[in-house]
Amino acid sequence: MTVQTAPTGVPADQTKTQELSFFGAVRANMRDYGLLLALILIMVFFQYFTAGVLFKPVNLTNIILQNSYIIVMALGMLLVIVAGHIDLSVGSVSGFVGALAAMLMVGWRFPPELAFLANPIVAGIICLIVGAAIGAAQGYLIAYHRIPSFIVTLAGMLIFKGLSLAILAGKSVGPFPAEFQLLSAGFIPDVIGPTTLVAASEGVQPLILHTTTMVIAIVAVVATVFFAIRTRARRKARGYDVEPFSLFVVKNLVIAALVLFFAYMLASYRGLPNVLVVMGILIAFFVFLTKRMTFGRRIYALGGNLKAAALSGIKTERTTFYIFAIMGALAALAGMIYAARLNSATPKAGQGLELDVIAAVFIGGASALGGVGAVAGAVIGAFIMGVMNNGMSIMGVNIDWQQMIKGVVLLAAVFFDLYNKNRSA
Amino acid sequence: MSNTILEMRSITKTFPGVKALSDVNLDVREGEIHAICGENGAGKSTLMKVLSGVYPHGTYEGQIFYKGEEQQFRSIRDSEHKGIVIIHQELALVPLLSIAENIFLGNEQASNGVIDWDETRDGARKLLSMVGLSEDPDTLVTNIGVGKQQLVEIAKALSKQVQLLILDEPTASLSEKDSQALLDLLMEFRKQGITSIIISHKLNEISRIADRVTVIRDGRTIETMENEEITEDRIITSMVGRSLDDRYPNREPKIGETILEVKNWSVYHPQHRDRQVIKNVDITLRKGEVVGIAGLMGSGRTEFAMSLFGKSWGQKITGEVFMHGKKIDTGTVGRAIRHGIAYATEDRKTFGLNLIDHIKNNTTIANLPGVSRWGVIDDLAELDVANDYRKKTNIRSSSVYQTVGNLSGGNQQKVVLSKWLYANPDVLILDEPTRGIDVGAKYEIYTIINQLAAQGKAILVISSEMPELLGITDRLYVMNEGRIVGEMPTSEASQEKIMRSIVRAEGKAS
Numbered sequence: 001m002t003v004q005t006a007p008t009g010v011p012a013d014q015t016k017t018q019e020l021s022f023f024g025a026v027r028a029n030m031r032d033y034g035l036l037l038a039l040i041l042i043m044v045f046f047q048y049f050t051a052g053v054l055f056k057p058v059n060l061t062n063i064i065l066q067n068s069y070i071i072v073m074a075l076g077m078l079l080v081i082v083a084g085h086i087d088l089s090v091g092s093v094s095g096f097v098g099a100l101a102a103m104l105m106v107g108w109r110f111p112p113e114l115a116f117l118a119n120p121i122v123a124g125i126i127c128l129i130v131g132a133a134i135g136a137a138q139g140y141l142i143a144y145h146r147i148p149s150f151i152v153t154l155a156g157m158l159i160f161k162g163l164s165l166a167i168l169a170g171k172s173v174g175p176f177p178a179e180f181q182l183l184s185a186g187f188i189p190d191v192i193g194p195t196t197l198v199a200a201s202e203g204v205q206p207l208i209l210h211t212t213t214m215v216i217a218i219v220a221v222v223a224t225v226f227f228a229i230r231t232r233a234r235r236k237a238r239g240y241d242v243e244p245f246s247l248f249v250v251k252n253l254v255i256a257a258l259v260l261f262f263a264y265m266l267a268s269y270r271g272l273p274n275v276l277v278v279m280g281i282l283i284a285f286f287v288f289l290t291k292r293m294t295f296g297r298r299i300y301a302l303g304g305n306l307k308a309a310a311l312s313g314i315k316t317e318r319t320t321f322y323i324f325a326i327m328g329a330l331a332a333l334a335g336m337i338y339a340a341r342l343n344s345a346t347p348k349a350g351q352g353l354e355l356d357v358i359a360a361v362f363i364g365g366a367s368a369l370g371g372v373g374a375v376a377g378a379v380i381g382a383f384i385m386g387v388m389n390n391g392m393s394i395m396g397v398n399i400d401w402q403q404m405i406k407g408v409v410l411l412a413a414v415f416f417d418l419y420n421k422n423r424s425a
Numbered sequence: 426m427s428n429t430i431l432e433m434r435s436i437t438k439t440f441p442g443v444k445a446l447s448d449v450n451l452d453v454r455e456g457e458i459h460a461i462c463g464e465n466g467a468g469k470s471t472l473m474k475v476l477s478g479v480y481p482h483g484t485y486e487g488q489i490f491y492k493g494e495e496q497q498f499r500s501i502r503d504s505e506h507k508g509i510v511i512i513h514q515e516l517a518l519v520p521l522l523s524i525a526e527n528i529f530l531g532n533e534q535a536s537n538g539v540i541d542w543d544e545t546r547d548g549a550r551k552l553l554s555m556v557g558l559s560e561d562p563d564t565l566v567t568n569i570g571v572g573k574q575q576l577v578e579i580a581k582a583l584s585k586q587v588q589l590l591i592l593d594e595p596t597a598s599l600s601e602k603d604s605q606a607l608l609d610l611l612m613e614f615r616k617q618g619i620t621s622i623i624i625s626h627k628l629n630e631i632s633r634i635a636d637r638v639t640v641i642r643d644g645r646t647i648e649t650m651e652n653e654e655i656t657e658d659r660i661i662t663s664m665v666g667r668s669l670d671d672r673y674p675n676r677e678p679k680i681g682e683t684i685l686e687v688k689n690w691s692v693y694h695p696q697h698r699d700r701q702v703i704k705n706v707d708i709t710l711r712k713g714e715v716v717g718i719a720g721l722m723g724s725g726r727t728e729f730a731m732s733l734f735g736k737s738w739g740q741k742i743t744g745e746v747f748m749h750g751k752k753i754d755t756g757t758v759g760r761a762i763r764h765g766i767a768y769a770t771e772d773r774k775t776f777g778l779n780l781i782d783h784i785k786n787n788t789t790i791a792n793l794p795g796v797s798r799w800g801v802i803d804d805l806a807e808l809d810v811a812n813d814y815r816k817k818t819n820i821r822s823s824s825v826y827q828t829v830g831n832l833s834g835g836n837q838q839k840v841v842l843s844k845w846l847y848a849n850p851d852v853l854i855l856d857e858p859t860r861g862i863d864v865g866a867k868y869e870i871y872t873i874i875n876q877l878a879a880q881g882k883a884i885l886v887i888s889s890e891m892p893e894l895l896g897i898t899d900r901l902y903v904m905n906e907g908r909i910v911g912e913m914p915t916s917e918a919s920q921e922k923i924m925r926s927i928v929r930a931e932g933k934a935s
Contacts, residue, residue, distance in 0.1 A: 312790045371782070
């Protein structure tokens with residue numbers, strides 16, 4: 001208890017120091033970069049062992065489509081886990097909501113005055129509300145009646161698994177209306193019009209870019225860099241530590257290059273998938289929520305020390321309740337994305353997804369004890385799992401081996417995380 | 426008596442970035458009570474962890490000689506095997522196991538892995554009688570008080586054939602009576618030839634029982650005092666490296682009108698519906714005034730404060746609270762804070778801080794609206810606030826991004842204070858504000874309290890250390906068994922007078 005990290009003689013007023021050294025700063029942020037580096041390494045590995053298939057535009061697009069529903073749920077699961085809880089029901093809830101969507105749009109025959117319920121937009125909104133209500137109901141029991149989340153959501157998992165079976169009467173229901181399929185199968189329209197880099201001619205593959213996608217990517221990169229520069233300048237103006245300029249430039253260049261590279265790949269296929277737009281907006285919002293909003297800060301506070309948070313005036317019950325409601329809504333959205341992708345709702349849809357989602361959050365560095373975790377980590381964690389699924393499938397690795405390898409990766413990721421933490425402590 | 430049982434030579438222990446111990450020497454004579462003093466962060470606990478093998482041989486430099494032989498302990502098991510047993514500040518008992526089970530935990534009275542329960546109970550009973558504890562060995566540890574738990578720990582140590590007993594802050598959370606019993610027990614052990622090392626901040630206890638005192642400061646041995654040289658003043662001078670003429674800063678109170686009035690406050694125990702814990706308490710606090718609540722452990726002071734602060738303790742709470750003459754509702758913590766009441770807990774690790782987060786986030790958490798708009802935090806404004814309060818309360822850390830769990834007790838307490846200062850209350854309730862922190866940091870905290878009072882805030886201090894209350898307050902309430910049994914200006918108060926009002930009340934009650 002008595003290890004002081006600063007010698008007693010150090011004056012308290014020494015915040016206004018010079019820039020950190022380049023490598024010092026890299027080392028300090030190794031945890032954050034390490035995960036991204038691991039993802040890139042895994043991608044390069046599979047690029048090599050799939051003989052270049054992994055980075056094909058169509059395959060990259062596929063990876064995004066295949067993992068979108070995991071990532072959407074991982075955002076909510078991150079909040080749940082940071083708050084020190086767990087939600088085992090998300091897979092079943094997403095399956096149930098997919099089934100509900102199918103029944104609303106194609107399964108049930110509504111009388112004419114209720115026919116509007118089958119409208120894909122109306123049905124989608126109903127599904128989101130139902131998802132949020134399910135999450136809220138579980139959250140109510142967890143927050144206000146203090147039933148452990150493990151138990152409440154384990155019960156929820158069984159209940160909604162059964163309910164999906166019941167409302168689908170054990171059958172698959174589909175196909176969905178074309179508008180609803182667009183959620184997963186659609187791409188944003190190229191309002192600017194395609195740019196032809198290499199025209200089709202004999203023996204030459206045409207290379208036509210989805211211009212709108214590229215423009216959006218460039219705007220996003222410019223905006224990100226602009227805000228990064230502004231934040232840095234403002235911090236510096238107030239005399240606070242900033243990362244060394246060299247690192248700042250390298251970091252932003254690498255990120256910009258990665259974004260533009262992936263945008264280029266997508267643009268040379270069919271452009272931005274609709275679901276990536278939805279995901280992008282959600283990810284940006286959740287990053288903002290966890291880093292900059294009081295609601296997010298309170299989640300970390302109550303996950304770190306529930307009693308201290310309550311005695312600091314945080315409404316811990318209400319916050320927990322909201323977290324589960326948000327989780328429910330995201331599970332509903334994921335369920336719809338999943339159903340739209342399969343173009344039918346099946347009684348088995350969503351089963352076991354909760355484990356992939358939870359694994360993604362833990363690979364991303366969240367602590368099972370609560371209070372620690374980041375949105376970016378969870379998203380990268382989901383992509384690590386997703387790229388491995390995709391790469392191993394292309395390589396023809398058997399499903400049994402795939403499972404084992406994924407298990408080992410989860411264990412290894414958490415092990416290294418704890419190992420690093422213990423070493424630095 | 427003058428045989429050296431333990432000698433630690435030039436112990437140096439480095440953590441990444443910090444030299445916790447440098448060239449520390451300690452020699453302990455057989456059968457003595459040897460006290461180790463030093464400010465928090467001076468390296469006392471680290472030294473004891475080196476001794477007991479928590480930091481195994483090879484992770485530190487220097488040599489340890491025990492009974493004339495050099496020792497290379499690789500684990501606690503090694504050192505316990507030699508009869509060295511350490512009892513940590515945070516007790517290492519399993520609350521839901523019985524006393525007997527705890528005593529023999531890891532050392533079960535068993536043959537072939539099957540526990541002999543009769544043996545276990547008999548053994549436990551014998552050990553309990555040695556430490557003077559008359560509890561049924563089958564009682565769960567969670568059902569006995571901290572003082573008795575401490576005795577169970579010692580019984581456990583005795584079961585390991587202890588020859589050198591190390592106690593880290595044994596009386597920090599004990600009441601006066603329990604501390605007394607514990608110290609008597611140590612003196613009894615001395616007669617039986619058991620050597621003890623005691624780490625403590627309570628200098629009056631040390632000067633009473635210790636044969637010799639070694640003072641450590643900033644990871645170095647400063648001096649070892651012999652019996653007749655030991656005085657509180659000398660220890661303090663060695664500990665802080667300067668002489669503290671006065672342990673309490675000067676106070677020139679400017680007391681104004683009444684701010685807070687609590688009338689007829691009654692609270693029942695959260696589990697036992699019929700047990701009234703707080704009984705019709707009335708208190709008033711005035712502007713610029715520092716008011717103390719004296720009383721024994723378990724007199725209901727913390728329970729009173731927490732029930733007042735957002736009904737955080739107890740049930741069936743009744744009574745009225747007036748702030749600036751207006752009746753207010755303090756039914757939730759949020760409302761209490763909004764009405765200008767803040768409560769800094771006695772247990773900062775459990776109730777006060779998010780130990781895994783850094784100073785900045787802990788500083789602003791009770792007043793996030795102060796650094797945000799529409800629920801969005803202005804991170805630069807927040808950083809300014811955190812740095813500002815870090816400077817005001819003189820938190821010693823590399824930056825506001827340092828994890829609170831890695832700070833010393835005194836600095837953690839300053840983070841708690843920063844948090845509540847930033848919430849800008851009119852009334853600040855400080856529950857044991859200097860528990861477990863060193864003399865230098867105490868002085869700093871007293872100074873902060875004075876400044877707050879000078880700014881016109883009303884401060885209510887709950888403390889078990891009577892000299893502290895007498896040193897820093899303007900007026901005192903005495904609480905006993907949930908009742909206010911005395912009130913006096915501090916200028917007319919003395920420890921005897923406080924004790925007299927407690928005793929008188931006991932007499933009335935029985």
